[in-house]
Amino acid sequence: MLKLFISFTTILSFSILTAQEQTKTVMEPSAQIDQYLAEVVGKYNMPGISVAVIKNDKIIHRNNYGKANIEYDVPVSDKSIFRIYSLTKTIIVTGVFQLIEQNKLGLEDPISKYLPDLPATWNSVQIKHLVTHSSGLPDIVNYEQLPENEAREKVFADAIQFGKGEKYEYNQTNFWLLQKIIETVSKQNIETFIIENQFGDKTAANDVFFSTDSRDIFLNRVTPYDNFSGKIQIGLSNNGSYLSSCNGINITMDEFVKWDSKLNRNKLISEKSKNKMWELFQFSKTDHKFTFGWDERIINGHASYGFSGGRRAAYRNFPKDNLSIIFLANGIGSDANIEDIVNHIAYLVDNDIIDYGFAAYEALMKTAQENVSGLKNTFTTLKKDPKYSNVNFEEHLNRIGYILLYQYKKVPEAVSVFSLNAKEFPKSSNVYDSLGEAYEVNKDLKNALLSYTKAMELNTDAGYKEKINKKIIELKELSK
Template sequence: MRTFTPTKARFFGYLLLCIIASSCGKVSPVPLSNKQKEKIDSYIKHLQKRHEIPGVSLAIIKDEEVLYKETFGKANIEHNSSVLDQSIFRVYSLTKPIVAVAVFQLIEKEKLSLEDAIGKYVPDLPLSWNTIKIKHLLTHSSGIPDMAPYNRMEKLTEKEAKELVFSKEKLFDPGEKYAYNQTNFWLLQLIIEKVSGESLEDFIIKNQFDGANEEIFFSSNSKEIVPNRVTPYFPFETGTIQIDHSSLKGRYMFAANGLNITINAFIDWDKKLKSGELINKETLDEMWEVFSYTASNKRFVYGWDKHIVNRHDSYGFSGSLVTAYRIFPDDNLSIIFLSNGLGNYYNIENIIDHIASIINSDIVNVANKAFETLLQVSVEDDINAFETVYVHLKNKEEYAQLNFENLVNDVGYQLINQKRIEKAIQVFTFNTQQFPSSANAFDSLGESYYRDYQNKKALVNYKKAIELGGTNGNARKMLALIKK
């Protein structure tokens, strides 16, 4: 008979625990390598420099574990206060997926249906709105006019905004196409409140965040003084970064843009969503079913964008260009990006894609990866370094199918957007050298010189663009404008 020593017993005991854990489906996530963490840290700091982002809170969750959570920069520039885990961010339109979950919680309880006409819950609607259903509000396919574009909306009460939007004609038939629209979520707020008998904020905080706490609240007013809330900074009014004082009267846009939350509270919400605590798997699948528009190929689900990155499905949304959330369900990966402003425009969804590719090299948008690489070196280094990286990328099989002329052109325009005009001129010049028969390359170089008030050089390049076949009349139009 074979006997067990204490050491062997401990070994087999450990082995048994491993087998039990494996049979229960619990898999420990692979921690980030130091290289991955350094890449993410470096990338976020680069983004802050590139786009004048004051502060960032970033979390990455994989297999129910927080792989990465860091804060960067300033919650308030004037007082030199740093972003902390306790910092509260307005997430703007990133509120909408949370509201969509609230709708599906009511659907799961059979208190609502996607097929319900909205007139069942909202009285005194315009007659032309009678065929609109809840599914049309969630998918921005209602065809009704949008409250948001009206001048000085922040000065309007809910009654005034309602009268204004009710006086406008419907734009298209329900279900026809996607047209992003804040009025849709104003109506969803009214419906949730009618059915639940509670305010939107109370219903969501109770049913998604375990009740009142200091890390989650609703407010569409940036002027309100709230402890730990970050100060928002945007360039929209003057073209340069400044404190944003946007505000709305009352609470009628809470469903569209009212959520304020810390990174920790958002992490907890993400875990509840994935675990089935908020809605069950069947309801989640229904919420993430792609909506079929009758006259559009737009890929959108109920209240969420759907993105496919190299065959990896993902769902998420963003808010006011500065906050974003994305979940890759098959990879059990979530990314939460919260920031408090910007100095120039960028595509925040591309930022999420790039972060995901650092975590999982198979979740990669090759064009975006090349663009981010070239843009980063163009900002951080000189044109010689840019050329070296360009040659390296172009010789890699991974990038063999990319249109490098368009790629470099996009980098140049992003540099213009960042007001790095001298670097933009260098990049556009490089593009003309690489593609000397491209009219578009010379047209873009001409535009960069024009924006730098170097009209003589702009004229030379616009003429060259015309010699090479022109750019759909743009070069001739610019020549005429410069010669005036």
């Protein structure tokens, strides 16, 4: 079903959080960050992390936590190399703007100008559609285990998903093509181009390199871990070398800090280019907030730009606050949302950068864990408070419902949360198909059918209706 991404965040009491909004603690920010991240490693079963916080181009916090390798008890160190997965894309986009500054590339250029052997239906897609994930092209990630020539043939045969520029839809094909274009224009392979133009050709080969195969062995590279069936195990993902621009960069924290400094001092691209890169793209059929390759997040009036990768690497830049946060991890034992972790680090540096959405989620989650019957009262109190006027309560309740349903196996409680969500947001198809899913898990097929039917009635998307209708037919068969 259409699950919202489930994330487990630090559960702090609402009363403590409210007090933090009003007064700053006497503990220095770096000490607070140390204390918080030590808790993060244990609470979310993150084997190892490295974090740097830069304020006014000075490192105000830099530390390593946990293990680079559990089996051999190797601690994370300054030499540790982390694969940053899709966070790679921010560096690739910066490379695109470097080429734009050199008049070798233009955002309005059709991709067929550089790649002549594309399907005819792809030719009018422009560079800007690739960097904003609005191309509508089919996703090559479906074939990433195939050799490039086979994956290319299959994705070329797939149908266009939607009109270019209409909406944001994350897609690896976009950056696969960007890699081809960059290599064509620069006459260098992607690794050479990125390292020479953003890190310096004197950079040691062991400090920054491309590898999309986590089975590759490199000195000081951290061991990647994933949560499989509730148990943390080594995760050796292999995404295909031709997807290097999608998720292939491996880097030490020290090199990332240097890159951040160059970006902030306009040594990579000019201020004008950076402002363009961080300008919101106007999608024709959605108001999704995304720039030319970066997420825009505004936290209590503080604008920030960044991206994350593999649910374990994140970078966030608050330009007007002269604040940058780099978070690198080698795995997670639960579905922690690293964006929330980064938000809280920003708050510890500057208490005005408070994410009221995160605060509301924490308060709701704490109530749901202690006494789900009190959730309605907590919800009503928060909703009446003007500070929380922009909070997406529907999303938070859905997340909590799924946590109760699958993580804690509290099915009746999950049904209760989803029911509250449906009552409060009766025009949302998503809350009804989530409620239907909870009823289904609870083996209440009658109410599951009613909820799925309601969800289908509320959504006009043909693909969504088809998917929900299949579920309804399936449950009707089971009900006989």
